[in-house]
Amino acid sequence: MSDHKISTKVIHAGQSHEPITGAVMQPVFQTSTFAQPWPAKHTGYEYARSQNPTREALERCLAALEGGTHGICFGSGLAATNAVMQTLPANAKVVCCDDLYGGTFRLFTKIFVKAGLSFDFVDMTGADFDVAIPEGTDLVWVESPTNPLLKVVDIAAIAARCKVIGAQLAVDNTFATPIFQQPLSLGADMVVHSTTKYLNGHSDVIGGVVITADDDIGESLRFVQNSAGAVPGPWDTFLTLRGLKTLAIRMERHQSNSKQILAWLQDHDEVIKVHHPLLPSNPTYEIANRQMSGFGGMISFVLKGDLNRA
């Protein structure tokens, strides 16, 4: 489907009719195990932690949307992030951007530090990457735009630095979605999503995915998926496939709605500051315009007064 537009891929990529009945939608393969024609001989499906056709359809679709070749789905966005960390060597050194989804920060600083990983949190907007990302770094982890401050970092420039020192680059693309930003095409090695958010889009599923175009990384993530077992269930992957079909038009509408809300907030007496990549006052406006084709609907802002006033 590589010639099709992304608005077509969200509907069809990675999916074809089911061969026995011709059902045009991927069925929910709600099974734990698969019958084997002979002991240790199977049809490609043995046990649903290892393989599930519904999950695989979602994985193929998500990989296609990000321009990757491997999609590996997990039971939540944090489980996807967890899996990336579990591919790293002992005592790995990780450099992260300073504004991060709170749960990611908690996972890194409360759980993976216990496993000997070290994390450096740096403001990567306008940073000198030769300094911010020293030799010996194993992984660089960025969100762009970030949750909640909507900071944007120069993904291509960070990727170039990572190539020089042999570090991997993972980008949490949850806020932009592949509709507006495709980090693999900017040089990232992995894209991570909380599919809970825009990708599923209906507030009824928790899920996550890691996407890569690198066979070795894909294989090690697949190994973690099966060995650590944080897999999503077939219903959740079915619902996410279903939600994805409207992603392109939802993102368009989110964006046009957010422009109106943005204008309203900027004029509001009680608002001190508005964070949005689209604002020319944003220091990374130029980078955002270069690496994103749109900005979606996320806005954050600072209010006058205290919590009660808010």
Ligand SMILES: *Cc1c(COP(=O)(O)O)cnc(C)c1O
């Ligand atoms: C929600 C979120 C996550 C975590 O995903 P869950 O599905 O809640 O585990 C990670 N990154 C970002 C940017 C998020 O918004």
